[in-house]
Amino acid sequence: MNELGKAGLGELALHVASGDVSCREIVAAALSRIERLDARIGAFVAVRGEAALAQARAADEARAAGHARSRLHGLPVAVKDILASPEFDTTCGSRILAGFRAPYEATVLARLRDAGLVVIGSTNMDEFAMGGSTENSAWQKTKNPWDLTRIPGGSSGGSAAAVAARLVPAALGSDTGGSIRQPSALCGVTGLKPTYGRVSRYGLVAFASSLDQIGPITRSCSDAALLLGVIAGHDPLDATSYPEAAPNWIGALSGDVDGLRIGIPRGFFDGEGADPGTMARGREALRGFESLGAKTVEVDLPNCAFGIATYYLICTAEASSNLSRYDGVKYGFRAESETLDEMYEKTRSEGFGAEVKRRILLGTYVLSAGYYDAYYRKAQQVRTLIRRDFERAFASCDLIATPTTPGPAWPLGERIDDPLQMYLADVYTVTANLAGLPALSIPCGLTGPGLPVGLQLIGRPLDEATVLRAGDAFQRRTSHHQLAPEEFAS
Amino acid sequence: MNITRETVLYVARLARLRLREDEVPRMQRDLDAILDYVATLRELDTTGVAPTTHVLEIETPLRADEVRRVLPVAEVVRNAPEHDESAMIVPKVLE
Numbered sequence: 297m298n299e300l301g302k303a304g305l306g307e308l309a310l311h312v313a314s315g316d317v318s319c320r321e322i323v324a325a326a327l328s329r330i331e332r333l334d335a336r337i338g339a340f341v342a343v344r345g346e347a348a349l350a351q352a353r354a355a356d357e358a359r360a361a362g363h364a365r366s367r368l369h370g371l372p373v374a375v376k377d378i379l380a381s382p383e384f385d386t387t388c389g390s391r392i393l394a395g396f397r398a399p400y401e402a403t404v405l406a407r408l409r410d411a412g413l414v415v416i417g418s419t420n421m422d423e424f425a426m427g428g429s430t431e432n433s434a435w436q437k438t439k440n441p442w443d444l445t446r447i448p449g450g451s452s453g454g455s456a457a458a459v460a461a462r463l464v465p466a467a468l469g470s471d472t473g474g475s476i477r478q479p480s481a482l483c484g485v486t487g488l489k490p491t492y493g494r495v496s497r498y499g500l501v502a503f504a505s506s507l508d509q510i511g512p513i514t515r516s517c518s519d520a521a522l523l524l525g526v527i528a529g530h531d532p533l534d535a536t537s538y539p540e541a542a543p544n545w546i547g548a549l550s551g552d553v554d555g556l557r558i559g560i561p562r563g564f565f566d567g568e569g570a571d572p573g574t575m576a577r578g579r580e581a582l583r584g585f586e587s588l589g590a591k592t593v594e595v596d597l598p599n600c601a602f603g604i605a606t607y608y609l610i611c612t613a614e615a616s617s618n619l620s621r622y623d624g625v626k627y628g629f630r631a632e633s634e635t636l637d638e639m640y641e642k643t644r645s646e647g648f649g650a651e652v653k654r655r656i657l658l659g660t661y662v663l664s665a666g667y668y669d670a671y672y673r674k675a676q677q678v679r680t681l682i683r684r685d686f687e688r689a690f691a692s693c694d695l696i697a698t699p700t701t702p703g704p705a706w707p708l709g710e711r712i713d714d715p716l717q718m719y720l721a722d723v724y725t726v727t728a729n730l731a732g733l734p735a736l737s738i739p740c741g742l743t744g745p746g747l748p749v750g751l752q753l754i755g756r757p758l759d760e761a762t763v764l765r766a767g768d769a770f771q772r773r774t775s776h777h778q779l780a781p782e783e784f785a786s
Numbered sequence: 787m788n789i790t791r792e793t794v795l796y797v798a799r800l801a802r803l804r805l806r807e808d809e810v811p812r813m814q815r816d817l818d819a820i821l822d823y824v825a826t827l828r829e830l831d832t833t834g835v836a837p838t839t840h841v842l843e844i845e846t847p848l849r850a851d852e853v854r855r856v857l858p859v860a861e862v863v864r865n866a867p868e869h870d871e872s873a874m875i876v877p878k879v880l881e
Contacts, residue, residue, distance in 0.1 A: 716820060
């Protein structure tokens with residue numbers, strides 16, 4: 297089998313099961329592509345060469361003995377540098393966590409291990425998942441494989457770029473306001489943010505705890521369903537974990553959307569200031585769904601116009617609290633200092649980058665005496681209005697479709713000095729986090745100078761099945777998700 | 787909004803951040819712009835609207851009151867910048 301780099305998880309699983317190729321060959325091919333190509337992209341911050349190969353060899357032996365732990369046993373996956381592991385460093389793209397080796401394992405990593413997947417390395421990210429371009433990492437800037445002068449999106453830009461460049465068949469990202477879906481759209485891959493609580497956050501370094509969720513970044517919806525099936529399910533170690541067992545999502549992919557009602561929020565596909573090509577690709581995708589038998593209906597989400605403002609108040613408030621633990625005492629970097637107070641201040645000032653400091657300051661401000669009600673409480677009330685918008689809309693439809701982003705990937709450096717512009721790139725994605733809903737981004741074509749864009753499908757709470765079924769039906773009849781950046785196509 | 791230099795320095799002190807001199811005007815400008823933007827929320831009447839505290843309707847589970855294995859102390863302190871076998875070491879707190 298000569299095209300290991302092009303295959304997704306499901307296809308590789310079939311080849312391994314039929315004996316065409318060994319897990320060792322697949323992992324070795326991925327390592328070789330990373331070594332050959334990643335210097336141009338900067339997707340990985342660490343690669344586990346020997347450990348991954350040893351694990352792949354063990355997987356081949358287990359399979360030969362009839363002890364495959366899952367259909368994905370022995371297949372490689374990359375993970376965002378935000379998941380705690382005793383086997384490799386977790387830095388969250390931050391100097392303050394340089395060299396941090398967790399004493400415990402994130403539940404999603406334990407589940408990958410139990411299913412036999414091989415974690416091949418960790419991927420670059422915006423520091424503490426704060427950013428929309430992967431330019432805020434303390435280690436390196438990741439580039440978009442479709443155009444190396446542009447950003448890959450963020451904050452899971454390393455994971456999305458690694459999948460887009462065919463370095464790995466799949467990766468895990470985390471999504472607080474769009475950090476799986478936005479880079480997936482800008483890199484031309486498939487990204488799913490599951491329902492809040494569907495996947496355990498135990499061992500996911502916290503940014504904004506009421507919004508964060510881990511999810512798969514893959515080549516296709518069927519691969520996303522496979523990987524979600526491995527990582528989802530109740531976890532007693534996470535008090536916000538949904539208590540019921542996860543369903544079989546692969547079984548839910550019937551390929552049929554006949555009669556499915558897709559809600560189109562009024563005004564979302566002709567947004568002022570949005571890129572016309574991106575909107576046009578989205579509208580074409582909707583016509584594609586109609587040709588498959590789906591019905592589109594107009595819905596109203598009036599309070600979603602306040603999504604970005606609501607999101608940035610809530611996420612910065614939660615971040616300022618979560619990041620108070622980085623004080624130079626317990627782990628990570630400590631600045632030289634004489635007194636305890638000086639140690640706190642110097643450690644945090646030297647350890648955090650500009651965007652993290654900006655968000656901590658904003659969060660501290662909106663939580664401070666006299667401002668709490670005007671900002672934080674108000675935002676939590678608007679969050680309720682946004683959730684009600686979705687509840688009303690879902691009375692008349694099964695899914696809601698929106699563009700994933702207002703436009704394609706922008707040039708590196710273009711928005712780094714304008715945080716508000718950067719934040720507005722999440723305008724279509726943040727509301728699914730505020731309402732806790734499952735949301736998927738699927739590639740829906742190229743725009744402008746050959747850059748990918750995505751369509752977002754948002755589902756009812758816990759209804760990943762419908763979201764994935766619709767995305768899979770679309771991908772069975774289109775080839776947008778199979779396009780690869782020319783430079784990394786072979 | 788009019789975020790003053792003093793406000794930035796006050797909030798930085800609350801957050802235990804020491805800003806460099808060149809960072810202060812930049813943070814002042816950025817916070818001002820962001821707070822101006824989020825002020826649009828004031829247009830919305832939220833009288834009587836309950837704030838969202840949790841998006842899932844599940845109750846906070848209580849853990850059983852039983853002895854369980856915990857992480858070994860040596861492993862927990864290992865990541866501290868300064869430590870011995872059983873404790874993290876910090877600069878002197880009391881004179």
